[in-house]
Amino acid sequence: MIEFHLDERSGVSPYLQLVRQVRQALRLGLLQEGDQLPTVKEVVAGLAINPNTVLKAYRELEREGLVAPRPGVGTFVTRTLTDASLAAHGALRQDLRRWLTKARRAGLDDESIEAIFMTTFRTAAQEDIA
Amino acid sequence: MIWLTWRQFRTAATAVFGGLAALAAILAVTGPRLADDYATGLADCTTQGGDCSMFVQRFFNENQSGFLAVTAVILVLPALIGLFWGAPLISRELETGTHRLVWNQSITRTRWLAVKLGLTGLAAMAATALCSLAVTWWSSTVDQVATENFPRLGSLVFDARGVVPIGYAAFAFALGVTVGMLVRRAQLAMAITLTVFVAVQIAMPTLVRPHLLPPTRATVEISHSVLDGLMRNPENDAVRLQAKAPKDGDWLLSSQTVDAAGKAVDDINVSLSSGACAPATVEQDRMATCFAEISRLGYRVQMTYHAANRFWPFQWIETGIYTTSAVALTGFCFWWTRRRLS
Amino acid sequence: MTAALQAQGLGRRYGKRWALSDCTLDIPAGHVVGLVGPNGAGKTTLLNLASGQLAPTTGTIRVLGGRPGSDRAQMGKVGFVAQDTPTYAGLTITEHLKLGAKLNPRWDDALARERIERLGLDPAQRAGKLSGGQRAQLALTLGIAKRPELLILDEPVAALDPLARREFMQGLLEATVEHELSVVLSSHLVSDLERTCDYLIVLVDSRVQVAGEVEELLATHHRLTGPQRDTGRLPADQQVISASHTDRQSTFIIRTEAPIHDPAWTVSQLSLEDLVLAYMNTTARTHHRPVLEAQR
Secondary structure, rough: OOOOOOHHHHHOOOOHHHHHHHHHHHHHOOOOOEEEOOOHHHHHHHHOHHHHHHHHHHHHHHHHHOOEEEOOOEEEEEOOHHHHHHHHHHHHHHHHHHHHHHHOOOOHHHHHHHHHHHHHHHHHHHHHHH | HHHHHHHHHHHHHHHHHHHHHHHHHHHHHHHHHHHHHHHHHHHHHHHOOOOOOOHHHHHHHHHHHHHHHHHHHHHHHHHHHHHHHHHHHHHHHHOOOOOHHOOOOOOOOOHHHHHHHHHHHHHHHHHHEEHHHHHHHHHHHHHHHHHHOOOOOOHHOOOOOOOHHHHHHHHHHHHHHHHHHHOOOOOHHHHHHHHHHHHHHHHHHHHHHHOOOOOEEEEEOOOOOOOOEEEOOOOOOEEEEEEOOOOOOOOOEEEEEEEEOOEEEEEEOOOOOOHOOOOHHHHHHHHHHHHHHHHHHHOOOOOOOEEEEHHHHHHHHHHHHHHHHHHHHHHHHHHHHHHHHO | EEEEEEEEEEEEEEEEEEEEEEEEEEOOOOOOEEOOOOOOOOOHHHHHHHHHHOOOOEEEEEEEEOOOOOOOHHHHEEEEEEEOOOOOOOOEEEHHHHHHHHHOOOOOHHHHHHHHHHHHOOOOHHHHOOOHHHHHHHHHHHHHHOOOOOOEEOOOOOOHHHHHHHHHHHHHHHHHHOOOOOOEEEEEEEOOOOOOOOOEEEOOOOOHHHEEHHHHHHEEEEEEEEOOOOOOOHHOOOEEEEEOOOOEEEEEEEEEEOOOOOOOOOOEEEHHHHHHHHHHHHHHHHHOOOOOOOOO
16 A cells, blocks of 8 residues: 655646655556555545545546556556566666766756756657657 | 533533532521421410510521521622633633534534533522522521511612512523623633622612502601601701501502691691600600601601512512523524524 | 535625625636635635635626525535635534534535544644644544535645645545545645646636646646737737746736747746736736745
8 A cells, every 4th residue: 555645836737646666666666456545534534635646546546457447446556657668777777876976076966967957858848758 | 512512511500509508507497496496486475475686686686697697698609600600601611612612513503502501500590599598597587577677678688588589580681691692701701700799789779679569659648657767957057758658568669748738848847845746755655756747747758669568579570580681692692603603 | 526615707796895806717626626726816706606605796606506504505515615714612523523423414424533633633622722734634633524615725835835725635635535535725835737738728807817737727828928019019929927027128917828930039948936926916016016935
């Protein structure tokens, strides 16, 4: 079972934060096939959050085929995201480390590194959509 | 709702009914002895020669404090009920906002008010009825001997006997509730209720009660039965008549001395230093001679009074007036609760 | 599904002053509705009209399909937790529950007891001895155990500290899931409602400024920043909520269903709080300034 938390300042809507936290947990292997997600009531009582937000997040996960509801029991994980990608994590992390060292050598401070990463990330993401 | 009303009311109710029970117990113990004392005393003095006025006077003096005390209790009780049961009943709810708590349960405001008023109001009337019954019973012997100083129709005794205290209590209670509903502050409501109620209780015997029934007007001969005595003004030797009601217990409203020509006069033209009314004649049997002389001179007394046997008609009329006022106030409370209260 | 609350031209006058005027709403059931506005905007009046504590001066209001306060069945369907969550200081918690049981036909005693136990409250405790948060929880318990279909709360957390606020909202939202409640709650602070409400009504100066599902409101409201431009030169489908200008720059908050194509604008998302404040400030400029409470 995982526990949700919300970051008020992230600017990301609460429903999306819940979806991302489940995906993250699936990716990191914290949640595996057959695991149960917290019930809507539990999430609501824990976070003082609107029930429809939780329902919407769970529906989204369901649409993505990651979870499935079992009526009267709860919502269960049907698929993991660890498969291939988890294995690749190590190599990718190493590449990123190397890139960071390069950036530092080029004289970029933390803030500049973050800025260049985020802008590149966003443009790439937009190109993917387009 | 009945449970809630009782739960809120039980402390106040216990205090009053507890006090009344204690009072009733005291009266129940002392009452029969009092009646007994009076009966044996009366029998004794009758066998010893017939004139019982000395005994009656002594009996009254001995029991005067008790008589005044129980009378005071029943006089004060309606005011206390209005003050402590009536005024806070709604105002305290409004003050703390708890009326909103109750109104938002599945109960209409009308029912809420009906139960609160019904239960507490009936308790108020029952408490006063019990108290009045006990006091009326206990003081019946003393009342008989007190008529000269405290006539039954006079404001002290009349207000504290029979059924009127019930009317007073109903009115004081309804008044307290209404005031509380309007001012929405318990303490302020209590102060206003007390002020208004006391004002009404003073106005009633002085301004209203004498006119509830047309008083008897009579022009009577000067005699022992209508005169308390003669009064001499030491500065100018003027003499005045001091009238009293024709019968013990009658309620004298006003009296006026008139002369032979039927003209109203203050002073009468009779000498107290010589003649029939000289000081030497002050003895009782000779007073009659003096009165005869004054009568002969043509003086009469015109008086307006209520006869003692009007006690019960007055009681019922006055109870009716107070009860009607209480009902009217209650009606207003319901209207106000439905339309204006929030 | 019947609507939780429908109002048509609803108005209420006190003497000469309109506390609420021309209010038209249609809120579907199943929402947690936030009613937000400055103090004295008419929030309490609207809630009292909905619970049947007040009669409308003009217009009509229907709650769960019935006329508010019309009969015992209707009263049973609507729960109301009044402002400052009043309780009887001299009565114990158990006695409050008994009061609820005696006065409500659908009272759920097991639920009430269970809630009190879970809150860790001593049933023999007098309500006068409870903290503000505990008293609010007691009032909420009375509201929930009545088993209404709609629960109305008037500024329930205004007087509570942050922890008690959180606990209160947790309890309230848990109950909405458990008993499929619709909820309407008012606040003069948007931050109280941001996470909890999925429907928002902004009430300023006795009038409804905007009402709708939070998600839709956020999706249709944007902040435009760009070179100085007159309000009149914006496209007709963009409703300007607020505008501010410097000598070089203009900032608009607009409402539109259509996408914004003008490349001159930097378009940014609004938070719910920004959105509400934009509506409050609009009325501040066109009418007299409403009394805005300092943010806590």
